[in-house]
Amino acid sequence: MKITNITPYVSMPINDLPWIFVVVDTDEGISGVGECSDYRSTGLLTRGIEWVKRELVGQEARNIENAWQTIFHTFDDLNGRGFVSHLISAIDIALWDIKGKALGAPIYQLLGGPVRERVPLYTHVQDWNSDAGGPDDAAKAALATKQAGYEAIKTDPFPTDHSPNAGYSGPAEVERLTPESIRKSVEWMEAIRGAVGPDFELMVDAHARFDVASAIEAARALEPINLVWLEEPIHVENHNALRQVRENVRVPLCIGERHFTRWDYNEILNNRLVDYVMPDVAWCGGISELRRIAAMAEVQYIRISPHDALGPVSIAAGFQVCMTTPNLYRQECLHTWFDTFEKVINPMFDVRDGSIYPTDRAGLGIELNMDTVQRYLIDPDTREYLNIDSADEDATGKWIR
Ligand SMILES: [Mg+2]
Incomplete structure (x- = not known):
């Protein structure tokens, strides 16, 4: 079964939230879908997929590992990370989808079969910087989320300091938390804790x-x-700095969405610098790599909790690994996007009471709804809609509600 075509689709059914889906076709009529969505690099990744197409068309679609290694080693001057591991992820996910369809089995069965009946999720309420109200609004959203069946929530409670002494306080620098910012973040979390009760996660x-210094003070204040x-209490490049944070706080730490491939995780896990890891299946190297990183974490008695703030193919792919992973905490989602997912994929995955349940459908168990994907296509460089004026005209969803 040879690969005959690879096509990226950059679709944005929610304004300012581009999803990159990648369809791989074969000469046996079986197609698979992957995803490597990124918030800012849509043009770069789309051109990268065009390069991957030149390398992989004509190759055997069943040889997933060979495709993985081909992309990784061809881009080894970029160390196989970031942009490269995003490309690998999309292809790897699509090839697993194809293999599952060819064999008539869900991917989680090909990975060894389930170790659980469902995959528990965690979701979000608004961040402090999201312009979605104050602590009372976050508390209301948290309570509503709990009442919808979710058992765990994440939020970013830290205000960015825009005072004249703060410098740029944005992407241009490492941010500092002032005592005032830390006090506000504690108030934000106290409001949420008060709404959901002592045992909610x-x-x-x-x-x-x-x-x-900011990270240590904030962690102590939030104890x-x-x-x-x-x-991710600090920037992620310096492991000695992470060790300093770890040795000075009692709050468990988690990192991973800015780490790619098993090699990024090796030192962190061997040195036991965190308590949880959160690889993203669409960035770390796909289903193959998420499974390998999970096994490396299992050796250290560390749980994984796949990062997943992307589109529906990404969740469907991560779910396949989560079903087979003994050391799972939860899979991330933004449940407020599920209404949009229902328009983008068919069928929607079986979400009930804060969990995703498995089906017997082959491969990823979903197909792209191409009418929807095409409707919201954007130019990957300018991010202008090609077929409509704005996704808002359909009221398809918001980043966070
Ligand atoms: Mg994060």
Whole structure:
């Protein structure tokens, strides 16, 4: 079964949230879909897929590992990470979809079969910086989310300091948390904790924004909230700095969405620098790599919790690994996007009471609804809609509600 074509579709059914789907066709009429969505690099990744197409068309579609290694080693001057592991992820997911369809089995069966009956999810309420109200609004959203059946929530409670002394306080620098910012973040989390009760599971995401001193002070101030984890407390490049944070806080730590392939995880896991890891199946190297990283974490008695703030193909792919992974915590989702997912894929995955349940459908178990994907196509460079004026005209969804 030879690969005959590889086609990227950049579709944006929710404004400012582009999803990159990649369809791989074969000469036996079986097609698979992958995803490597990225918030900013749509043009770069789309051109990368065109290069991958030149390498892989004519290759055997069943040889997933060979395709993985081909892309990784061809781009080894880029160390196989980031842009490269995004490309690998999309192809790897699509080839697993094809293999499952060819064999008439869900991917989770090909990975060894389920170790659980369902995959529990965690979801989000608005972040402090999201313009979606104050702590009381976040608390209301948290309570509504709990009442909808979810058992765990994540939020970023840290205000960005825009005072004159703060510098740029944005992408141009490592941010500092002032005592005032830390007080506001504690108030944000106290409001949420008060709404959902003492036993509901809460995570805090720092989005790799802060310096070491800020991260340590914030973690100590948030200790009474009883968090499951503090995520990416500092920028991710310096493991000695991460060790310094770890040795000075009692809150469990989690990192992973900015780490790619098993090699990025090797040192972190061997040195036991965190308590959870969260690889993203559409960025870390696909289904093959997520499974390998999960096994490496299992050796260290560390749970994985796949990062998943992307489109529906990504969730369907991560779910396949989660079904077979003993050391799973939860899979991430933004449940407010599920209404949009229902328009983009067919059938929608079986989501009930804060979990996704397996089906017997072959491969990923979903197909792209191409009418919807085509309707919301954008130019990958300018991000202008090609077929409509705005996704808002369909009221398809918001980033966070
Ligand atoms: Mg995060």
